[in-house]
Amino acid sequence: FHNKCHEPQATNNLKIKFFKSSEIPWGTKPNKDTLLYYLFTYINTEDGFDRAGSKGSKNPYKFKTELRDDKISKYIKKHMQKTALLSYLLYEDGKITIDEISPKDRFGILYNNNTQFTSASVGKSLVSYVTGHAICEGYIDSVNVKLNDWPLIKNTLYEDSILLDLLNMKGGDQKWVGERRNVGSDNRIKGEKKEENVNVIGLERVMNKYLRGTEKSKLIYNYSALTTNVIMNYVKFKAGDNWDKLLHKVFNEHVGVKNKVQFQKSRKYLKYEDFVSGRYSFYADRYDYLRIAKTMMDDWHNDTCAGKYLKTIYENRVQKKDNTKKATDVGLYTKSYGGQIHFDIFGIDKTRKILGLSGFAGQQILIDLDNKRIIVVSSLYRNYNWKKIVYSVIKN
Numbered sequence: 001f002h003n004k005c006h007e008p009q010a011t012n013n014l015k016i017k018f019f020k021s022s023e024i025p026w027g028t029k030p031n032k033d034t035l036l037y038y039l040f041t042y043i044n045t046e047d048g049f050d051r052a053g054s055k056g057s058k059n060p061y062k063f064k065t066e067l068r069d070d071k072i073s074k075y076i077k078k079h080m081q082k083t084a085l086l087s088y089l090l091y092e093d094g095k096i097t098i099d100e101i102s103p104k105d106r107f108g109i110l111y112n113n114n115t116q117f118t119s120a121s122v123g124k125s126l127v128s129y130v131t132g133h134a135i136c137e138g139y140i141d142s143v144n145v146k147l148n149d150w151p152l153i154k155n156t157l158y159e160d161s162i163l164l165d166l167l168n169m170k171g172g173d174q175k176w177v178g179e180r181r182n183v184g185s186d187n188r189i190k191g192e193k194k195e196e197n198v199n200v201i202g203l204e205r206v207m208n209k210y211l212r213g214t215e216k217s218k219l220i221y222n223y224s225a226l227t228t229n230v231i232m233n234y235v236k237f238k239a240g241d242n243w244d245k246l247l248h249k250v251f252n253e254h255v256g257v258k259n260k261v262q263f264q265k266s267r268k269y270l271k272y273e274d275f276v277s278g279r280y281s282f283y284a285d286r287y288d289y290l291r292i293a294k295t296m297m298d299d300w301h302n303d304t305c306a307g308k309y310l311k312t313i314y315e316n317r318v319q320k321k322d323n324t325k326k327a328t329d330v331g332l333y334t335k336s337y338g339g340q341i342h343f344d345i346f347g348i349d350k351t352r353k354i355l356g357l358s359g360f361a362g363q364q365i366l367i368d369l370d371n372k373r374i375i376v377v378s379s380l381y382r383n384y385n386w387k388k389i390v391y392s393v394i395k396n
Contacts, residue, residue: 023360024381032106035084035380039110042118042380052244052278053262054251060258061291064095073098076389084362084381086111087286090393091294091374101286107380114259116283117378120359121186121331123263123282124228128167128340129296131235132309133250139238143167143312143339147230150237152203156211158230165219167339168318171227172216178224179322187225198226202266203233203277221320221337225280228340232263233277254306255295257288286378293365293374296355300369313339314353327387330366331358348395362386366394 014033024030024038067073068090076088080100086107090098102108111117119126134140143164153159157173158166165171174180176190177198188195189210198206206226236243251261264281284292299307317338325346326332334356335344342356357365362379364386375390 026382029383030084030381036107036110039086039107039380043110043115050265050276051262051283052247052265053260053283054248054257056259057252057256059256061256061294063091063287063290065099066093066095066097067099068097072389072393073100076100079384079389081106083379083384085377085379085384086117087376087378088389089286089290089374089376091290091376092372094372096290113287114285116259116262116285118359118363119282119284119289120361120363121225121280122289122357122359122363122365123280124225124340125355125357125365126282126292127228127232127235127263127280128313129292129306129310130247130250131163131167131231132306132313132339133254134235134239134246135309136305137246137249139242139246140235143309143316147234150234152207152233152237153230155213156207157214157216158211161216161230163231163234164313164316166227166231167313168316169221169223169227169337169340170219170318171222171224171230172219173224173227174220174222175217176210176214177226178222180220180222186223189226198229199264199279199281200266203229221318221322223322223337228280229266229277231340232280236278251292255288255292257284257291259285259288261288261292286376289365289378290374290376293357293367293376297367297369297372297374301372310339310355313341314343317343327391328382329358329362329386330356330364330390333391345391345394347391354394364390366390368394 014037015031016037017030017034019025076098077100079085080102086102088098088100089096102111135142145163147153147158147161161171179186187197187199189198189206239246251257261284264279266277266279300310317336319336324332331342333346334342342358344350345354353369355367362377362382362384364377366375375393
């Protein structure tokens with residue numbers, strides 16, 4: 001089979017349901033063959049997008065392992081056989097204590113320990129982490145700077161925005177993009193006819209075709225893909241020729257990833273475009289996601305410059321006030337948001353500091369700062385028991 005237009009191009013014996021979308025829509029209940037096909041498309045690196053990131057370190061962080069053998073570990077192992085889960089990692093007490101990956105007779109035929117898999121919107125939080133490092137490296141003064149020195153967003157609603165507001169998804173952009181528009185997607189921009197995906201078309205097209213001459217609306221929480229991409233590319237603009245150097249310093253030198261990690265770039269539609277924008281779509285293998293999460297936790301506890309940034313965004317988080325409370329995803333079961341990270345999980349003591357990173361199809365990273373516990377989940381489709389294998393493990 002082939003992923004062009006998501007139509008079969010060769011004979012196969014799989015019972016695949018093809019969708020118009022490049023992703024499996026929520027509520028469709030895909031069978032195993034459909035999931036396998038879309039896994040193939042998700043990890044296919046020849047997707048037409050360039051990428052920017054970091055090579056693996058020559059001295060990557062090495063995890064210690066001491067696996068649990070209890071009810072929850074056995075439940076997760078069985079859960080791997082029935083759901084769209086690809087990987088589940090639990091890190092606690094300085095060791096990996098649960099380490100499950102989809103078996104060969106399920107999705108392991110395509111997915112292994114070195115597979116670079118999509119982060120989906122978990123990448124929004126990683127953009128924030130890179131932004132913190134950009135501040136630490138002196139490319140940006142602080143989270144309180146105004147975006148008034150970037151020609152690309154001049155005479156748009158984003159001009160003069162305060163960086164912290166954008167980090168908190170308060171861009172005043174709800175008339176054009178985001179969940180407040182109630183269009184079923186946070187990455188579509190309002191247009192005259194067909195709405196375009198802001199992750200694909202790039203910021204120059206967004207600003208010139210849609211937003212030139214627009215003004216901010218009221219600054220309210222509005223979860224939006226475009227807001228994150230504005231942040232990311234402001235960092236890219238400020239770093240200039242050192243953009244790749246910054247990514248290398250964060251992921252290779254600071255985190256110590258084992259394999260390459262990459263952000264996608266948007267497409268360059270027009271010949272005259274001279275700013276190739278990045279997008280938050282991030283790719284890494286399952287252990288490198290854990291390495292990044294562990295480094296964020298260590299930064300917090302060691303009070304590094306990046307740790308102070310994380311504490312700043314925590315202290316300045318905002319209430320969501322979107323009436324969403326679904327125990328299926330940390331992004332849908334939290335009260336507040338700050339710095340592109342979800343905080344204050346329902347039903348858990350509000351004094352506990354837990355970072356929630358959430359992405360489409362069930363990608364999850366939860367960092368329990370108080371108990372030094374981390375859960376990393378990679379998934380093809382969000383049909384697993386989140387309440388039992390993520391929420392309860394973190395809560396208890």
